[in-house]
Amino acid sequence: MPLTAKPLAPCNVAIAARPSQRDGAAGRDMREPVELIAKVLEKHGYTPVIESQTSADLDGLPWRSVAMEAIGDQCGLVVAVGGDGTLISVGRQVALKNVPVIGVNQGRLGFLTDLSLANVEQSLPNVLAGRYREERRVLLETRHGEHGEPTLAMNDVVVNRGGASSLVDLEISLDNRFAYGFRADGVIVATPTGSTAYALSADGPIIAPFVNAFTIVPIAPHALTNRPIVIADDSEIRITVARAREAFASIDGHQYIPLVEGDFITIKRAAASVRLWHPLDYDYYHTLREKLGWTETPEGLAPRKI
Structure with missing residues (x-):
C-alpha cells in the first residue's frame, strides 16, 4: 500500500x-x-x-x-x-x-x-x-441481461432464491465459457472487500485487498462438492437462473433485481475504484x-x- x-x-x-x-x-x-x-x-x-x-x-x-x-x-x-x-x-x-x-x-x-x-x-x-496510506478498493459492475444499466457494488453481488422454500439451479460462465452449474440457496460473487462480509459467513475464503481476485461462493449448496472458487478479477462472470420458482439479485444489499428462469446477470471489474484513506x-x-x-x-x- x-x-x-x-x-x-x-x-x-x-x-x-x-x-x-x-x-x-x-x-x-x-x-x-x-x-x-x-x-x-x-x-x-x-x-x-x-x-x-x-x-x-x-x-x-x-x-x-x-x-x-x-x-x-x-x-x-x-x-x-x-x-x-x-x-x-x-x-x-x-x-x-x-x-x-x-x-x-x-x-x-x-x-x-x-x-x-x-x-x-x-x-x-x-x-x-x-x-496517511491510500488504498484502492475494487468495485463490481453488474448488468441484468444484455442491455441492463450498470450498477456498482463494493462488497458483493448475490443471487438467491428469494422468499421461495425451494432451491435454485444456477449456471456459472466465465469469459463466455460454461464453468459449472449447481443447486443451492444462491451464490455470492465477492470482491476482496466483500470476502469478510456475507461470503465469509458462507465459508468463503478471505482475500487480502491487494490481491487481484474475486471469489464465487455457493450458499448452502445441495452437493458438498460445490465449493468456493477464487478467480482472477479480470474475468467476466455470467450467472444464469436455470430453474427457480423465485429468485433475485442483490447488489451490495442496496438494490434488488427480480429474476425469472432464463434471466442472467453479468459481473466484471468496474473501471472505477474506491480511494480509501487509512492512518x-x-x-x-x-x-x-x-x-x-x-x-x-x-x-x-x-x-x-x-
Missing part, C-alpha cells in the same frame, strides 16, 4: 453519517460525532459540509448541506461516520468522481472504518496533513486479528519482532 506525504489542500470536506438502524448504530446519537468532526475540520482550515440525508436526519446542524451526487464535484474528501455499511455506501457513490473516503467507526466490526471517535481530534488532522499505522492483518478475534500468539508468549 503506497505511502503519501501530500497534505489535503483547504477545501470542502463532506461528512456522511447514518443514524438509523444500519451499521449496528441503532440508538446511537450521531449528532455529537458529526459536530465534533465538523469542528475539527474548521479548526484546521477546512470547510465542513453535511451530506443532505445526514443533514435531514440531524436537523438543525449549522453547516451547509450537499447532495450525495454533488459531493464529487464540490468536495476533496468524504468522512464516513458509522460502520462499514456507511463507508461502502458512500464509497460506491463517490467512486466515479475519484474522491477519497476515510471512515470514523461508530458501528460494530469496522473492517474499513479506521478512526475511532475517541481520538479523532488527533488522528483526523494527521490524515489531513498527509500522514499510517493501518495494518490489514492486525485488523483481521482484532475484528475476527484471532489469537496472535500462544498464551504467555510475546509476539516476535521481525
Whole structure:
C-alpha cells in the first residue's frame, strides 16, 4: 500500500453519517460525532459540509448541506461516520468522481472504518496533513441481461432464491465459457472487500485487498462438492437462473433485481475504484486479528519482532 506525504489542500470536506438502524448504530446519537468532526475540520482550515440525508436526519446542524451526487464535484474528501455499511455506501457513490473516503467507526466490526471517535481530534488532522496510506478498493459492475444499466457494488453481488422454500439451479460462465452449474440457496460473487462480509459467513475464503481476485461462493449448496472458487478479477462472470420458482439479485444489499428462469446477470471489474484513506499505522492483518478475534500468539508468549 503506497505511502503519501501530500497534505489535503483547504477545501470542502463532506461528512456522511447514518443514524438509523444500519451499521449496528441503532440508538446511537450521531449528532455529537458529526459536530465534533465538523469542528475539527474548521479548526484546521477546512470547510465542513453535511451530506443532505445526514443533514435531514440531524436537523438543525449549522453547516451547509450537499447532495450525495454533488459531493464529487464540490468536495476533496468524504468522512464516513458509522460502520462499514456507511463507508461502502458512500464509497460506491463517490467512486466515479475519484474522491477519497476515510471512515470514523461508530458501528460494530469496522473492517474499513479506521478512526475511532475517541481520538479523532488527533488522528483526523494527521490524515489531513498527509500522514496517511491510500488504498484502492475494487468495485463490481453488474448488468441484468444484455442491455441492463450498470450498477456498482463494493462488497458483493448475490443471487438467491428469494422468499421461495425451494432451491435454485444456477449456471456459472466465465469469459463466455460454461464453468459449472449447481443447486443451492444462491451464490455470492465477492470482491476482496466483500470476502469478510456475507461470503465469509458462507465459508468463503478471505482475500487480502491487494490481491487481484474475486471469489464465487455457493450458499448452502445441495452437493458438498460445490465449493468456493477464487478467480482472477479480470474475468467476466455470467450467472444464469436455470430453474427457480423465485429468485433475485442483490447488489451490495442496496438494490434488488427480480429474476425469472432464463434471466442472467453479468459481473466484471468496474473501471472505477474506491480511494480509501487509512492512518499510517493501518495494518490489514492486525485488523483481521482484532475484528475476527484471532489469537496472535500462544498464551504467555510475546509476539516476535521481525
